[in-house]
Amino acid sequence: MGRSAAGRVGRTELSQTVHILDDPMPEYGEHESAGDPLQTLRHSAAHLLAAAVTELYPGAAYGIGPAVQDGFYYDFDFGKPISESDLPAIESRMRRLAQADIPFVHEVLPRATAIEEFRKRGQDYKLELIADKVEGDEVSVYRTGEFLDLCRGPHVRSTKDIKAFKLLRVAGAYWRGDEKKPQLTRIYGTAWPTQRELDDYLKFLEEAELRDHKKLGKDLKLFTVDDRVGPGLPLWLPDGATVRRELERFIVDEELARGYLHVRTPDVARLDLYRQSGHAQLYSEFMYPPMTFEDGEELELRPVNCPHHIVIYQTELRSYRDLPMRIAEIGNNWRYERSGTLAGLNRVRAFALNDAHIFCTPGQLMDEVKGAIELALYFSKVLGIDEFWYRLSVRDDVKEKWLGAEEQWEEAQAALADALESMGQTYERGLGEAAFYGPKIDFQVRDAHRREFTNSTVQVDFQLPQRFELEYVAEDGSRQRPVMVHRGAAGSMERLFSYLIERYAGAFPAWLHPTQVVVIPITDAQHEYAGKVAASLRASRLRVEVDDRPEKMQRKIREAHARKVPYMAIVGQREAEAQHVNIRDRANREVDHSLEAFVSMVAAEVAERRR
RNA sequence: GCCGCCGUAGCUCAAUUGGCAGAGCAGCUGUUUUGUAAACAGCAGGUUACGGGUUCGAUUCCUGUCGGCGGCUCCA
Incomplete structure (x- = not known):
């Protein structure tokens, strides 16, 4: 089973590079080779699309066009955006070019010649790529008839090798993934070696519709969302609430059995608490405006549970004998997500996280990380989360985004990697995917449409203990600083529910089903x-x-x-x-x-x- | 937030080129008492998301807002 995510390339270290270079291998790392025939076919289909577009829209500029999971896309600047109703014409032009049996010709041009070629064609985006991403004097290009693209290849031999394809939709996409840069029009398509496989894929898309948790949530009366309450604020109907109650009982009982201490804390706190944690500074874009009162009181809906749990830790002077201390809660978190990002139960503005904060000594860290992974594995096994993979999410080099010293990050990242490796687990790296206070291990799952989501997560944190001056008394009587592990073993109840609805197509196992x-x-x-x-x-x-x-x-x-x-x-x-x-x-x-x-x-x- | 598409009864969908807003299911009222995936009949159900405009006339055309879907950015 491949592990890359549709449309999510360019998010890991490996694919970051190849993505920009228009490489036909936008997979995450080692799983697929650059010579993979399906990737080659799809990348070639992207070229065919661009060739058709440049014929039909002579002024159009082309950006990048890689193969992705199940298909390909290409980004264009049309001047004025096109719509889905324009796709049939583009697709039939592609078919005509395919039948014309035009060879894909690889050429290596001197830098100056390449620049001249693309300048002649008015392809400023390609000039930018050459300037920023191509080193040395040799520029690899592919020619398909009149169409010329900056590309490392490989490609199929001729356009006639591209037999079974279909354009699916258009979408806006920022040039080089930066929302401050111009937005291009992305055309998505799918391509397969045979018509039969294409038909199977289209059938799969139809079946995915039927499993969609939003559809089943309505049909089975599990949850609803209503304008009067607000977008991203789902209401759990009686049957959905029953499933959730069973999940929560299962989760809490299991955690209690594993030495977690379950607590209850309020959904709000003084804004100062989040100033101290750093959320007010680094996470404010997701936080609701504070509620301010006449006497100057400022209360904030909590975006995370950690500070409340830290306060519980600090209600007493802790001894090394108390550690590890595992404080857990299915706590509500409030995050003001941008309107365009809301999606069913997968992306909401208020959700309940199966959260816990483990306070431990540095020496206990590894075992606690492993324990958290084991718990997540156990939940996955019981709940039927059969397909998932690990992402080690580390920081990138944009310094403003992260708190804390270099060495601590290195230590934390090493601890997470060691934990996974000692358990014999393989993982991919997610560059820039870390939390602002530390790296994390994310458990990635796919929904019915094969879209990737983070379900559980395990995070190592040296920053919050420091900011809150956490302490414990060591054996020798000295005051020491504990390490924190944040973990959401079963994820948020909303996202977990959405996953389970699609996983079982609503036919929950008897223990979970609202009516047995x-x-x-x-x-x-x-x-x-x-x-x-x-x-x-x-x-x-x-x-x-x-x-x-x-x-x-x-x-x-x-x-x-x-x-x-x-x-x-x-x-x-x-x-x-x-x-x-x-x-x-x-x-x-x-x-x-x-x-x-x-x-x-x-x-x-x-x-x-x-x- | 940005790009594209979409919004008709609780649900699924109709409504020629602008010309009286309809059906099935669900609901309600009766009748039917049944052996493994839909009994029958009747009734009711709508400011066509909301606001503005064009027009003799708007579900239909234009426009603004709200909401949904698919992407982008972002993320549990």
């Missing part, structure tokens, strides 16, 4: 027995409904099925007489059980949190 059993009496005559069945299930703390509406059994089955209820217990006269239930599950298997056996079967499944 629907009892369906065939006629009114079985209502009493149906009530007894429900009572037996409830006595084992199972969530059960009796569908005693005056509807046909077939309709009740259909509706329970649409709700993806794990078990339907159908009871007619035969079942009532035998004290049995006829069970139909989500796979439409039918089996007869005694009531007693069925109750213990489901109770066991739920207790074990079986998938």
Whole structure:
């Protein structure tokens, strides 16, 4: 399974370089080789797109056009932006060029010649790339008929090798990923070796729509978002709240068993607390304006939980014997995300983080980091997060973005890397992805559309202990500074829920499902027995409904099925007489059980949190 | 915040080139008591997101705002 993310190239050290150089290998690191035929095909399709565009829009300037997960894109400056309705014409021009069997010709030009070629064509973006990114006197270019591009290659032999492709959408994209630079028009497309694979991919996109958590959240009545409350402020409906409650119970119980201390702290604090933590200075763009009162009081909705937990740490003088101290809370965080970034439950303005802050001695750091990773692994296993990978998020060299001394960052980054390596885990590096106070290990997952998100995270922090002057008394009686580990083992409840909805397409495992059993009496005559069945299930703390509406059994089955209820217990006269239930599950298997056996079967499944 | 697209009943969608806003499902009221994925009939449901404009006439054209989707930037 490849590990790169669609449209997210240019975010790691390796791809940063190749991205700018228009390399056909925008993957994250080692997983794919530069000669990978699919990448080559897609990169060539990007050239074909640019060739078609420059024919149809003679004044258009082209930026960069790499292959990405599942396809390719190319960025253009059209003068005035085009829209999706322009894509069919571009696509048919691409097909015409493909049929014309135009070879991809590699040339190495002297720098001056290359500059002259691109100047002649009015391609200022390419001139900028040559000036900034190409060293030495040789410039590698590819020619496709009239179209010339700065490019290292490789490419397919001829345009006719590009057989199965489709343009998908247009989007704005800042030149070289900088929002202060001009915004270009990006055209996304997909390309595959065969029509069959293209069709499969388009089918996949359709199926992803059906799994989308926003659609299922509405259909299954899990959550809603309403203008009157506000964008990015989801409301958990009763069934969604039930799933969340089960998740929280599971998470909290497991953490308690692992030595975490669960606390409760308020959603606001004095603004000074965030001045001390540094958030007011370095994180203010995400913080709500403070609530200010006549007497000068300034209260701030908290963007993070750490300062509150630090205050709890400081309620007593701590001894080395108290450490490690693991303070946990599913705490609400408030972050004013820019309107354009909000997305279903994945990006919201108020969310509940499965958070904890571990205060430990430097000597305990490694074990605590490993413990946090192990906990995240355990949660992943139980919850069914089968596909994820690690990103070691480190700082870049933009000094203003980070707090603290170089050596501490090095130490923290080494600690995280060592922890992963000692556990035999491989990881990719995310340059500039660190938190402002320290590096982190992010657990990356994909949604139904294969978009990448951070779910859990483990972060090492030397800065906040310093800023808050944290201490513990060491064995020798001296005062020492603890290290902090921030970790969100199961991520935020919102993002986790969104992931699970898509992971299971709404068919949650029985332990999580809002309704574990629907009892369906065939006629009114079985209502009493149906009530007894429900009572037996409830006595084992199972969530059960009796569908005693005056509807046909077939309709009740259909509706329970649409709700993806794990078990339907159908009871007619035969079942009532035998004290049995006829069970139909989500796979439409039918089996007869005694009531007693069925109750213990489901109770066991739920207790074990079986998938 | 930026670029593109979109916004019609609770949901899914119709409504010729601008000419009386419709259907299915859901809801409500009746009838139906049923053996494994939709019983039947009736009723009700709308300031076409909101505001301005063009027009004899706007769901349709223009424009502003709000919201959603896909990207960019940013991120749990």
